[in-house]
Amino acid sequence: MVQFVGLKEINGPLVVLDNVQGASYDEMAELLLEDGSKRLGRIVEIQGERIIIQVFEGTNGLSLNNTRTSLKGKPMELPCSKEILGRIFNGAGSPIDGLGDVFAEEYRDINGKPLNPVAREYPRNYIRTGVSSIDGLMTLIRGQKLPIFSGSGMSHNKLAVQLVCNSKLSDDRNSDEKFAIVFAAMGVNNDVADYFKRSFEESGVLENVAMFLNLSNDPIIERILAPRCALTAAEYLAYEHNMNILVIMTDITSYAEALREFSSSKGEIPGRKGYPGYLYSDLASMYERAGIVKGGKGSVTQIPILTMPNDDITHPVPDLTGYITEGQIVLDRTLDHTGVYPPVSVLPSLSRLMKDGIGEGYTRKDHSAVANQLFASYARVQDARALGSVIGEEELSASDKAYLAFGKMFERYFVTQGATEARTIEQTLDLGWDLLSLLPRSELSRMDAELVNQYFDPARGERFRGEA
C-alpha cells in the first residue's frame, strides 16, 4: 500500500496532503504516527491532487513531517455481527468495554443508502413504551422516528432509560418477535454516560443493548460518526436478523454543534445560526434510516432526543428535526418544576403515524377516540385556566370548573408515573376513561355515542373527585 510521508497543513481536525493521486471521495485513510500509534481519518475534499482528511481522534501531536498516511481504498465500514448486542463501542465503532474486537460477519458502509420509497412497508404496528402519555396519546409505531424535545436540566435521560428498560413490542407475552435496542450517546458528559451504563446493567437489559458512546470531551468527528455507526448496526440487526430495533440517540443538539464546528473548520458558508446549509439533509440522512423494508420482519424505530437551546422550539435543530420526523414528544419545564414526571407537554406533542397503528387489532378499539377526546379536553383546560387566572377561579362556569379539575387530575395521574412503572395499554386507556368521567357527558363531543355508552360512567371518576 502506498504511504504518503508528511502533511501539507493541519487545521483543527483536518489535515491536508498534496500530490496524492487516485484518492476517492469519502475514502478511509490511516495515519501512522512516529510512536507507532494509528489514527483513522476520512477524505472530505479533493481538489486536484490536494486532499483534505478529517482525522477521527483529533490532530493532537501530529506535525507536518512525523506522519505517514495510507489510503484504504474504501469508505468507512462497521464490522457487524449479532454479537454487538451487549457490547459498548466508541463513536467510531471500536469496542471500549475491553472484551476485544467484534468477529464480523459482514462489513457495512456506515453511510447507508437511501431506502427506495417503493420498497418501504408503511408502519402499522406499535411499540409499548409503558409510559401512559406516550402510549395513550402519541403512540410509538414500529418504523417511526419520534424525537423527544427536551431542555437542559430536564429529565430526558431518566425518560430515555425508562424507555430502554420498559419498551416491549406488545403486552402479549407469547409473541416470538425479537426486540433489541441500539443506544447512541453523542456528546454526553461522563456522569450521564455512567448513569446510562449503570441503569442498563441494574435493570438487566444490557445484553439486549448495543451502546455507542461519544463523550463530550471525545473528538467531535466521532460524534458525527456515532449515530451513523449505531444506525448501521440497527439496520444490520433489523434486516439481516429480522429483529425489531429501537434506536435511541441522545443528544442531537450536540451532534449538530459538532457538525457546525466541523463545517466551519472546512470554511463552508454558514446558514441559520451558523449551522451549515445542509443541516436538513444531514439530519434527514440519519432520521430517514428508520423504517421497515417490504418482505422483511425487522424494523428500525428511532427516538432521537435533543435539548432545545434556551427551550426554543424554533431553534434550527428542533425545527428541522420536527420537519423530518413523524411527530414529536415535547417536554415542558413548568411541568418539570411542578414535579410531573415524565414532564410531557401533551398539546404540542404528536405522533403522525399513530392513527394507523392503534385501534382494533393493535391496541383497543376505543384508543383513537380516547386520545382525541383527551387532547381536545386538555386543550379546553388551557382556555379555562387562562380565563380563571384573569377573572378568578370562583367566577368560572360549572363546566369550566369541571375542566380545571380534569386538567389537574390528568396531569397528576395520567401524565405522572413512576420512573420504573410500566403501564399496559389497557391500564392507560382505562385511566383515560376514569379521567374523562370527571367531565359532564355532553362534553365528550368527539366520540361515537356507542363508545360513550360502553365506557363512560361518572362513578369511574369518583376516586379523583374528592381530591380535586
Place this chain on the structure above:
Amino acid sequence: MLEMVYVGEKRLVGEVIGINDQATTIQVYEETTGLKPGEPVYKTDAPISATLGPGILSNIFDGIERPLRSLYSLSGAFIDRGANIPALDEERTYEVTLQVSPGDELKGGDIYATCPETRVILHKCMLHPSLSGKVTYTAPNGSYKINDVIAKIQTPSGAEAELTLCQKWPIRTPRPVIERKPISLPLITGQRVIDTLFPIAKGGAAAIPGGFGTGKTMTQHQLAKWCDADIIVYVGCGERGNEMTQVLDEFSELIDPKTGNKMTDRTVLIANTSNMPVAAREASIYTGITLAEYYRDMGYHVAIMADSTSRWAEALREISGRLEEMPAEEGFPAYLPSRLSQFYERAGYMVNLNRTEGSVSIIGAVSPQGADFSEPVTQNTKRFVRTFWALDKSLAYARHYPAINWTDSYSEYIDDLADYYNHEVSRDFLECRQRINNLLNEEASLMEIVKLIGADVLPDDQKLVIETAKAIRLGFLQQNAFHKDDTFVPLEKQLKMMQVILYLNDRCLDIIKTGTALSEVVDLGLFDLLAGMKYEIPNDHPEAFDRLYTSIDEKLAGFHSARHPY
C-alpha cells in the same frame, strides 16, 4: 450550459451548472462517494430532460424521472448509484389509433395518435412543439411499444423525422402554448373551508404554509384525493419516506369517486425523499411540472401538489452554498424569488398548441422555519400565488383540522369565480359566504374581549355571534378526513350547511330582540344539532336538511319572535 452529462465510470447523472474558460462545474444528482479525479465525463449534448409518453401514469419516479419500481427490482430495497434505466417501460405495448394519414400537414403540438394509457385516461401523442411538416408514412393501428415508429413526417427543411409514442422535453423550459385564458372555473376540492372561504381556481396557484404538525401533508393528500382535476401529479420533495409509502398505499387502494377505478389510474408520483441526493430534489419540482404540462397539452385539467417547496428552496441554498455564491436573505441565493416565480407562473388555464384547453393548478406546501411566516420562502411565495391557506399551530393543537386559519388566509380568485358560483351553484352562495366570513371576523374581535373579562358580560346579540361562530367552526370549518361522508362534501351541501347555520342565527336574533334571554334558546341544544349535521346528513340526501329546519322551527315555536319565520 445545463447540458446533461454522465460522470465517472459508474455513469452518475449530472448537469452542467457553470462554465468558465478553464473549468466546468457539474452538479451530480447522486452520491459522489468514491469518485476520483481523472474519471471520465460523458456528454449527452442535450439539457436534462423528461421522457414524455404513455406509461407515466400510475408510476412512481425519483426527482430525475427514474422509475422507482424498476429500480427496486433492479437493485433491491436500497437505491444504488449509477443505475440508468429508461424512465418509461419500453417493453409494454399500447393499442394505438392513428389520427392522421399521409399527406396531412402537422404543426407542433398536433395530435397524431391516441392510445388508452390506463382505464380512464386516453393518452394523446402530440408532435414535438419544435417540429412541423407533412405526414409521409403512417403505420396501421395496432399494438406498439413506446419506441416503435408509428409515423414519419417531412419537415419544411426536407429532413425526415420519425415519430414514436414518446418525446423528450427539457424540464426547466415551460412547454409552449397559444395563449393564457382568464381564470373562470374553481378547482373543487370538497373541503369546505377551501371551496367556500378560500377557493382555488383551475389554472391557479395556492400555497399552504405551516409549521410542522399543522397538517400540510394531510391537506395535500385530501386535495390530491378529492379535487376535480383529471390528472394528479404528486411531488414529494425532500419529505419523509414513510409518507410517500402512505400515499402509494392509499392511492392504490382508493377508488376514485369520479371514475369508479383506482385512484392511481390518473396519478403520477414523484418521490425524492429527504435522504435522497439533494440535487435531484431541486430537479424534482421541474420534472413534476413538466409532466403536468404535458398532460395539460392533451386537454386535461392537471393539479400538481408540491410537498414541500421549502425543501426545494433549501436544496437551492445548499447547492448555492457549495458553489460559494454570495448569499442573500437567511443564506438563500439572491435568485430564489425569480426561481419561485418561474415555477408558479407555469400554472395557468391555457389554449394549447393543438387548440385544446387544459389547465395546470399548483398547490405548493411551504414549511417555514420555526413556523415563522416572515421567512423568505413564505414571503416570496406569497407574491406569486393568489390563494394562501395559512395553517395555524394553535388550531392544530386543539385538533381542529383542516387547521386553516380563517383570518390570515385569503383567496384572490373569488371575484374571478363569482360567475361560476352565481350560475352553477346558487345566487345565495357568495352572500352566505360573506356573512359567514363576517361572523367569524366579528367573533375574532369579540374573543379579545372575552379573554380579558369572560363571556358573561357581553350583551346577548354578541353572545349569539359567539354561539353561531362556534357552530360554524365546529360544524362547518372542521372537517373529518377519516369520515366517509365528511371527507368530501359537494358544493350544494356546503351551501345548505351555511344556510341552515345562518337561518338559526337569524331566528335566534329575532327571538332575543323580544327580550328573551339567549341562554334559554341555547339550552335547547340547537347549536349542538348543527355541529353534528356534517355526519348525520349524507352527501346524497340533501332533503334531510328539511328535517333540520323543521326541528329548529318546532323547538323555537314557543318563543315570541320579532318577525315571522320565512
